[in-house]
Amino acid sequence: MIAYPNIFKIVIIASLLVACTSKSTDSNIEKDSASARLLNAASEPQNWLTHGRTYDEQRHSPLDQINTANVNDLGLAWSFDMTTKRGVEATPIVVDGVMYVTGSWSIVYALDAKSGKLLWDYDPQVDRATAVKACCDVVNRGVAYYGGNVYLGTIDGRLVALDATSGKKAWDVLTVDPTKSYTITGAPRVIKGKVVIGNGGAEMGVRGYVSAYDAITGEMHWRFYTVPGNPADGFENDAMKMAAATWNGEWWKWGGGGTVWDSMAYDPEFDLLYIGVGNGSPWNHKLRSNGEGDNLFLASIVAIRPDTGDYVWHYQTTPGESWDYTATQHIMLADLVIEGKLRKVLMQAPKNGFFYVIDRKTGELISANNYVDINWASHVDMKTGRPVELPGVRDFSEPKVITPGSGGGHNWHPMSYEPETGLVYIPAQNFLASYLDPQDPSDKQYKPDTSNLGVDMMGLAAPDQPGIRPAMRKMFNSFILAWDPITQKAVWQFDHKDVGASGMVATAGGLLFQANPQGYLTAYNSRTGEKLWSHWLQTNAMAAPISYQVDGEQYIAIAAGWGGGYATILGGLTAQYELKNRSRVLVYKLGGTSKLPVIEKSNFAIPSPAGMVTADNTVLHQGMLLYHRNCQLCHGDRAVSGGVIPDLRKSSKAVHDMWPGIVIGGALKDGGMVGFSNILDMKDAEAIRQYILQEAAKAYATQSASEKK
Template sequence: MKVALRNATATRSRRSIPSLALGAALACATALSIPSHAKADGDAGPYSSVTSSRLANASKDNGWLMYRRDYTSSGYAPFTDINTGNVAQLKPVWDYETGIKTGHEAPPIINGDYMFVSTPKNHLLAFQASTGKLLWKYERDLSEVGLKTICCDVVNRGVALYGDNVYMATLDNHVLALDAKTGKIVWDVQLEPADLGYAMTLAPLVVKGKIMVGISGGEYGGRGFIAALDAKTGKQDWKTFTVPEPGQPGGDTWPKGAYTTGGGATWLTGSYDAQTDSLIWGVGNPGPWLATLRPGDNLYTDSVIALNPDNGHIKWHYQYTPHDTWDYDGTNEPVLVDLTYEGKPYKALVSASRNGWFYAIDRQNGKFIYAEKFAHATSVSGFKDGVAITDPAMRPDIGKEVFTCPSFLGGKNWWPIAVDPQNHLAFVPTLHTCMKMKGNPVSYKAGLPFLGESFNVMHDPENPDHWGSVQAIDLNTGKRAWSFESTLPWNGGMLATAGGLVFSGSADGYLYAFDAKTGDVKWKSPKMSSGVIGVPATWKVGDKQYVAVYAGWGGGVPIWGGDMAKDKAVRSIPLGGHLYVFGL
């Protein structure tokens, strides 16, 4: 197939993206046709097994072997072929239209000349990465699954590779192993029943021959967990619940019986610290949302936890938002970095939390290093001895409505940051929203929302002209280095490279390349067919570097976005699932 792209040449840096213009401006744009699936001279060649050693050294691989490229979740590639000096010459190479018009969130995963990329509703596509030749396609049969009980949109965030298999978690709570060369099912294991509020949307993580997965369902009162499955057989090695029961550490932070419906979903892929042999994972919001119904700190919700990958034992935790009542979660990816704060070096993790604060935590013991605001934050007002202080006036209750910032969508939602170790910068896709929130009576019923609050997402009064931005944050201070503001929300994941570039897709359908040091726009793709919430990836086949991203608007913002979702410019963002690949 062919797709028409709108012409968008590289220009000088601009600090604001205008709202979508669908009239004369698009009519005047130059159409650019690009080939879909240029014919390969041969197939993708022999498949190279993905060993534990290759995963441990994924940061140096020419492919993109896991969700955030390597175990640190850095989203950083050491490639310099595409750089600040030549990125303006980047052109479309091949594309593929999925035919599914909902949120496309997965990055392509690449091993050699093989690409694997998932779609909403658990389709899995295998391509020759350099040409776009479709090698095989798997479609999950979800016809008997009640997808309306799944939060938020029927998305999938990618796959994992190990040995000669590719692994995918599904909306009906199965984990699949498929043969990477043929797409045939090797094993299929179900972890939870479907239609009761549980779902699986994350990309699995492979550590020490185990497939690590987490669960979605905090909005439905599901009890979160992380599970490890044997990569060869699918047999469950261990399962650790993120909401402890009475008698376990943290169990006394819940009222009697509340742990069974306590939330704590683990719906984003974690990281792995080989130095301490620790699986590091974020944990989501407690259930119900309304905190007055569950007194206590409610561990380990809204936390980052470190686990022993051999048995799932929790080593330490840090709670970003104690006794959360704003759906601030703690699932945002923990990125493992080395930094120096106030003259002292740390082995740290950083996370741009939903609550509007950018955290640095000692990844060896879970101790607080620093936190700095990266978005307007009023509910979490500060810190004392490393513990977040929450403002009682900002807590909703039955009959009590509050206006607080950020909204439950967060200063950043699931869209991953990237870290540039050369410039000691983190790049953060940011939302600028606040909300009104009010408590309501609620009782638990399996498969139904378990919230206890009504809400409306609104403009941030401190930034009323922009729903989003891209920010660079100095890792050693937590302070903003530069910002690029967007009229529309910025929901695209970040990719950083040694070529001095940061790639991210915009809601109005462009892939941007920013100068990592300055934030200047070095390149802007031709206009794509839909807005971007996808995660870009880059890889090399031979001596050629490629960059790819999904365009496919959807996800939580159109469903839960309140005034933002009603904004005329946001409502005008076209739907569509389309993978675009670029190269010099």
């Protein structure tokens, strides 16, 4: 029998080390003006110096020039169109009147924050074939700033330092094994002169870790792995030895997962860096670990030392996770008075649907409650810190509809905390998914260069299950949840139609800004949820807005652009609201009079199919299975594209004529469409083509019938 460690582990010596070293650490930081500036970012309300504005990641602006009384006077100050047309997820950084923002393909733009004038741009020249390694588009969530340099993580796994004035490259280091399907979409953080960066790729079968590099030289200082490797190779540290006791079977052959692809926060008082760890590889616990063990540090918050990468404590939100329940969602720090006592806490609303309040010094669970409807667990046991799972939630022998599903009750879209109200504003959602054990025997073995989920994508989409798919789609929606972290209850809620709202920022003017699924940047009264102002972006936005000030004027800014995983999951949303991708930065101020360019109405119509279906029902069914197992993650459920990656139902005769060369031979790899000769053959490619023709014919017939009414 394997003995599993408690869900959280307190390392007592850690607090003693802090007490002994804090004085010298503080002294070193004071000598480092660049580090001191980031530590004191709260004293510069005019700037947005780091990803969450300050190290506590509260994403609250103390600026109040724009407020509930005058927000109706808000107008567009300027806009800037990026040069690419894929997803945009970046939080802009603003330093002394200059905005640094990223678009797709990891391209950086430096803009005059007052006028929007392009000062410089930097293209890391990512090989477009890298797109096949990205589960959820070639997006980037932003840069870090430190001492006159801008730091960028690229989709192909590099960490790049740029001169903030000129955009000239200072250094460029590869942080991943390029033979494996690693990517970087998250924003770096700079702590005590070290650039900290994680990576993605758990869906593709990699082993997660986070690394720290010298901000001046690019030399790697340390690396902390989040899951253990092959025990025969030895363990990097005691933390990995401890974690290995919670795994079973030959997990390392699958990679293990646990990538640190987004959230981090830093507490200088305790000198702790907190990282959020992702899902398992594969998702399915039965395949990954024979259905046994907690599988540390998957779905965990881990506290480590930023100087050394040494483990201090962890809290696992979902032991033995099997539903893509990442804990990479936004981590924020705050000081709260709970039961009459000041508590220094860490807060997170991860995918699994529970909101956690944790002691950030020790990792002790203070409270937890579900913030969305869930059907996989009843509650969190406060004695053990473990969720109490409901019977049968791990049985995927038949399609199992779970809420939240793989999209989570809250995904990567940043939350915001307002000290004045004491509320955390969560971009929450109801997001269901259906899980099914692999039906194809080959999916029960690791396959390189493709998704390894350990669940059948037909189960995830459930297009062939009577009644499941329509019911799931009707229950998809999103909402703003104003959550009291002390009482663990909602204070108010604003419901959106559909899923796809952006991250948020709260301001001292009593305002909360978020873009809704229909593509409107909207201001709400942060105390009541009343909608006060909105402006159409001509596209959707996923990233969080920010606020900054230049020459005494306050601005609200958002990097907009449709894409990411939502563009494939919610393909029909783009057609319904005509949300064609327009990758741009939009900035607003009181009295702004700028106008967006007039746009032509987007054409989402399906043309007459470029060929006839000639296959029988057996081949068409096989084509449907192959499509959803191999193509769905990019091209959309039932071939309904989100408008960023081509809608295959619109494929021309020329595309159909060269279909084998594209699907098997990789004729369009320079555009990101690599060949799949490693997992598909010519017969498979033709079956998929016939299925696409069938879906095109169905859509065209439905569309024509609707037009006749």
